[in-house]
Amino acid sequence: MIFIFWFSCLMAIYHLFFYAVILQVIASVKQMKINVSEDYMPTVTFVTAAFNEEEYIEEKLQSFANLDYPKDKINLIIVSDNSDDDTNFIVQKYVDKFDNIRLVIQKTRKGKASALNLIEPKIDSEIVISTDASSILEKDAVKKMVRHFNDDSIGLVTGKLKYVKKNNDKSGEGLYWKYETWIRKNESKVYSVIVASGCLFAIRRELYKQIHPSSPDDFERTLVTLENGYRAIIEPEAVVYEYLTVKTSDEISRKIRIISREWFALLRHKALLNFFKFPIISLFLISHKLIRWLLPFISISIIGSAIFLRSILFMNYFLCVTAILFGFGLLELLLEKNGKSIKLFKVPAYIIAMNYASSIAFMKFIFRKQQTIW
Template sequence: MKILAILFWISLFLIFYSYLGYGLLLWALIRIKRVFRGKTNPQNPEQWPTVTLLVAAFNEEEDIQTKIFNSLTLHYPEDRIKYLFVTDGSSDRTPEIVARFPQIQHLHRPERQGKLAAVERAMQLVDTDMVVFTDANTILNPDAITNMLRHFTNPQVGAVAGEKRVISKEEDAAAGAGEGFYWRYEGTLKRWDAELHTVVGAAGELFAIRTELYEEVPRDTIIEDFFLTLRIAQKGYRVMYEPGACAEELPSANSGEELKRKIRIAAGGIQSIVRLKPLLNPFRYGWLSFQYVSHRVLRWSLAPMALLVVLVTNMALALEGSFFYQLLLAGQLLFYASALLGYVLESRRLRLKAFFIPYYFFMMNYAVYAGFWRYLHGSQSAVWERAKRQAA
C-alpha cells in the first residue's frame, strides 16, 4: 500500500503541475524577473522589414475570398508586403478564385503532395526579410502583421507566434466551448512563456519567422508549424508571443471533428518529442528545456498516463478503508461522470457548458492515447485533412 500511495501522489502531482502548476510557477517567475529587469515592450522599427504573407490553401472555396479580402486590407506599408497563395492539389474553385486577384502571386499544381510540399515550393520564391504564415480559414485583425514584426527589432528574436482565437458562441456545443476555453488558457501560458524566455512552438494559424531561419521540414512531419518554430528556438533564437496579432476561426463542427484534430496533434507531439530529443537536456538548453518539458512534453506523455495511474491506485487505496482516499475517489468519479454527462448532453444537443469542460479535458487526454497508438503504427498521415468547422 505504501508503494501505491507513492505512485498515487507522484501521479497526482504530475497532473497538477502539467495543467495548473506550471502556469502558477510561470506567473511567479515572471514577476520575479520584472523586479530585476522590468517589462519591456517592442518598439516600431525606423523602417519596416519586407514581408511575404504566405497562405497554403487546400479546397477552401468557401473561405478563400474572405481570406483574400482580409489579407489585402491589413495595415502594413504597401511597398513592403507581398502576398503568396499556393493551392496545390485543390480540386474545387479555390485556384480559380485566387487567380482573380492580380495583387496575389499564385502557385498551383493539380497533384496533391501535402501542405509541407506546397509550402516548400512557395518558400523558394520568397525574397523578403520575413514570412508570415497563416491559414486560409482564419481572419486576422488589421494590425496583426505590424504587431508581430516589431518584435524583430530585437536580433535575438527568430519567430513570433500570433494568438489563436476560437469564436465561441453561447449556443456552442462541447467542442466549441471546450476549444475556446483551452485556447484562452493556452494564450495566457504562451504570453508568460515568451516573457520568461521563449514560446515553445507556434500554432499554424498565425506565426512569423525570419526568412533566413526557414529550413525544410521532413515531409512526414505531422505538426510542421510546431516543429519549425521549435527548431528556431533550438538554434538559440527566441520565439515571442504577440496577443495583438489575432487569428480568428470558428470552432470544430462537433466533438468528433475536434477529436480527429486532437489525435493528429497528439501523434505529431510524440513524433516531435522523438525528433527533438536533444531539447530534453536542460544542461544544454536551460530554460528552453524547462519550458518545453513543462508545457509540452508532459502533456503528450506522462500526464495522460498519470490520470490512469491516479484512478487505479486511488481505487486500491480506497478499498483499504481510508475515508480520505474514498473521498478523493468520489471526486474523481464525479469528474468522469461530469465528462460522460457532457458527452450525452452534446449528443442530444443540450447546452450546459458546466459539463463541457470536463468532457473536453477527458477527450484531450484520450486523444493522446489514440495519437500514441497511431504514431507507433505509422497510421497518422502527415497530409492534413482539416477538421470541419461550424457554419458562421
C-alpha cells in the same frame, strides 16, 4: 502504492496549475527585454496552404488586401493542395486583381507541409508569415509582429488567436485557449514560447527551411528557431480570428493528428531536451508539452493506485467524484452528437476527449504511424 498515487497527482497538478502560476510569478518579477522598433518594416511574404477552402478563402484574401502595411513590401503566396472545389477559382480572381498575390497549385494532394515546401524556394523576403486559409487578421497585425525583428535575438513571433462564433461574435473564446494563451504570454516574458500558433506566426527567412512532410509546421519551426539560438515570442496585440469549433467531439481527430505529429517533431529535435545545453527550453517542453501528452497514463496511474488503496476512506470519495465527473463528460459528448449541450459538463467532456486523443496519438508515435495529409 500511496507514493505512486500522490506522485502522479503532483505531476498532473503541476502541469495544470503550478507551472502556470510559477511562470506568472517569475514574469511579474523579471522579464526579458526586446529592442522593438516601430520604424522597422522589412519585406514580408505571407504563405498559406489551402485545401477546399471555398467557404473561407475570399474573406482571407480580403483580409490580406486590407492589411496596414506598405504594399510594395508585402506579398501573399497561396498554395492549393489539389483543391477540387472553387478555391482555385476564387484565388485566381484576386491574382488577376492584385500584383502581390500569387497562386501555386500542388497537382497531387500531399498535405500542408509538402505544399509549404513547394513554395519555399520562391520566397525572397526578409520575413515569412505563415497563416491558415481560415484565419482573419486585424489590420495592424503585421506591424505589431515585425517590429520585434529589430532585435537580433528574436527569430519567431506568433500572434494571439481569438475564436469567433459563426455570427461573428468576437467574444467567443474557449476556456482551454484562454489558459493556453496565458501560459504562452508568460513563457514569452520569461524567455520563449515553445510552440507558435499555426494560424499566425512570423519567422526570419533564414530559419524558414524545408520541413518533414508530416511536420506540424507551427511546432517544428519554433523548435528550429530555438535550436538555432533565437527566441520565439508572442505578440498579444497581433490578433488573428478563427471560427470556433462548437463540438468537443469534432476536435478529437484534429488533436490526434496534431499531437502525434508533435511527438515526431520533438523526436527530430530531441537535443532541445538536453537540460545542460538548453536548460530553460527543456524545462518548458517537459512542463508544457510532454506532461500534457502523457496525462492519459498519469490519470490511469492515479485511478489505478486509488482502486488499489480503496481501503482508505479518502480514496473511496476520490473514486466516487472521479466517476461522477467522468459520467458528466460522457453525457456531454453524447448530447453533443444530438445537437445539445450542458455548459457545466463541457470541461469534463473536453478532458476526456483530449486524454483519449493524447493516448491514440502516443500509440501512433510508438508504432511510427505518421500522417502527412493535413
